[in-house]
Every structure is written in C-alpha cells, then in structure tokens.
Amino acid sequence: MSFILGLTGSIATGKSTVSNIFKQAGVPVVDADVGAREVVKPGTEGLKRIEAAFGRDVISASGSLDRKALGKIVFQNKSELKKLNHILGDLIAIWIQSEKEKYIHQGAPLIVLDIPLLFESGYDQDVEKVMVVATTPSIQLERLMRRDQIDTQSAQQKIDAQQSITEKIMKADFVIDNNGSKENTQKQVLYWLEKQDVYK
Structure with missing residues (x-):
C-alpha cells in the first residue's frame, strides 16, 4: 500500500527545493507544475481552452502558450486566476491521477x-x-523579488493571489522550515523520511 504525501507551500517558500530533496532520496514525485505544462502543449485541449478564454494575445507566434502574457493577466486579477485554474483543473487532475x-x-x-x-x-x-x-x-517577499527580478509591488501581487502561507501552516500535518540554508531544509526532510518509516 502506497503512502500518499501532499507537498505544498506558497510562491517562493521553497517547495521545489523540498520536492528535489525527495527526488534525490529516490522518492517518486508527481509534480502538478509539470502536469500544467503538459496539458497546454500546442494542439492540446488545454491550450484551446486558454485561447478561447483569454484571446489570441496569450498564444505565441510559434503556437505555444505565452506564459508571460498570461501571467500578466492572471496575477493582476484574482478572478482571472480563478478562471484559469477552473479551465485547466480537470485536465491537470486527470494527469496527476494517471501519474499517481x-x-x-x-x-x-x-x-x-x-x-x-x-x-x-x-x-x-x-x-x-x-x-x-x-x-x-x-x-x-525578498526571495520572490530576487528570483523573478521584480519590484516589491509586483511580488506582493503574486503572493496575495494565493492563500497565505500562514493559513497553509495551520492546515498542515508537517511543516518544513525553509528560512535557513538548503542543508538545514534537507536535514528536516531526511529526518521526516526516517521518522515516518514509510520509505524503508
């Protein structure tokens, strides 16, 4: 019987770092971001839905999704982000289920x-x-500004478009503190693996 662990965070809190630590430990990871890219490749149902909802301006000359153009729309307007998530939600869910x-x-x-x-x-x-x-x-906020090379206002807009990290911590079974070094984060994840005894 497989133990299914949900891994999440908020933008720029280091979820990808932890995801990579699991991968390096030999744990299979189903990455929803990979699924989100798969379902909007040229010729897919997902890309057709995006074009219908947001217009031709979010499609590049090569026929692929222009992520920057789409990002400008959805991160400045919560209802547009909600619309995007609704449009692709079922397709991503099918992909995640299949990988799982x-x-x-x-x-x-x-x-x-x-x-x-x-x-x-x-x-x-x-x-x-x-x-x-x-x-x-x-x-x-500091990491997001540095990572995306954006100003404080733009970074805060992206953060505010998601549920706050404080709310997510309250709902979590386990919390990985990623305020420090990658080595410190890795120690916490490997300790969790050892303690749970699910990967032996």
Whole structure:
C-alpha cells in the first residue's frame, strides 16, 4: 500500500527545493507544475481552452502558450486566476491521477504529490498527510523579488493571489522550515523520511 504525501507551500517558500530533496532520496514525485505544462502543449485541449478564454494575445507566434502574457493577466486579477485554474483543473487532475496510479502499480511505498494549489483545489482530500514548506512573509517577499527580478509591488501581487502561507501552516500535518540554508531544509526532510518509516 502506497503512502500518499501532499507537498505544498506558497510562491517562493521553497517547495521545489523540498520536492528535489525527495527526488534525490529516490522518492517518486508527481509534480502538478509539470502536469500544467503538459496539458497546454500546442494542439492540446488545454491550450484551446486558454485561447478561447483569454484571446489570441496569450498564444505565441510559434503556437505555444505565452506564459508571460498570461501571467500578466492572471496575477493582476484574482478572478482571472480563478478562471484559469477552473479551465485547466480537470485536465491537470486527470494527469496527476494517471501519474499517481503508475507509481502505485510499481509498488512505490511513498509517493509525493507536489501541488502548489493543494488546499485551494481540494487535493488535501486525496492524500494521507500534508507537508507545507514555509518561510516568514518577509523572506518569501525578498526571495520572490530576487528570483523573478521584480519590484516589491509586483511580488506582493503574486503572493496575495494565493492563500497565505500562514493559513497553509495551520492546515498542515508537517511543516518544513525553509528560512535557513538548503542543508538545514534537507536535514528536516531526511529526518521526516526516517521518522515516518514509510520509505524503508
């Protein structure tokens, strides 16, 4: 029986870092961001839906999704972001389920579902436990500005478009403190793996 762990966080809190630590430890990870890219490739139903909802301006000359143009629309308007998530939600869910089933059939003792909108999209109902990767709001803002090379206002807009990290911490079964070094974060994840005894 596979143990399904939901992994989430907020933008720039370090979820990808933790996801990579699991991968390096040999744990299969189903990454919703990969699924989100897969379902909007040229010629897919997902890309057709986006074009119908947001117009031709979000499609590049090569026929692929112009992520920057779409990002400008959805991060400045919560209702537009909600619309995008609604448009692609079922397609991403099918992809996640398919990947999860593949690893279950392979007999993986632990499977991590790496999903940014885990709580918002109800995936917390599909996992045994939820791990949240957290930082303080000030570190989150600073890292996002540095990562995306954007100003304070733009960074705060992106953060405000999501459920706050404080709310997610309250709903978590496990919290990984990512305020410090990558080495410190890695120690916490590996300790969790050892303590849970699900990957032995």
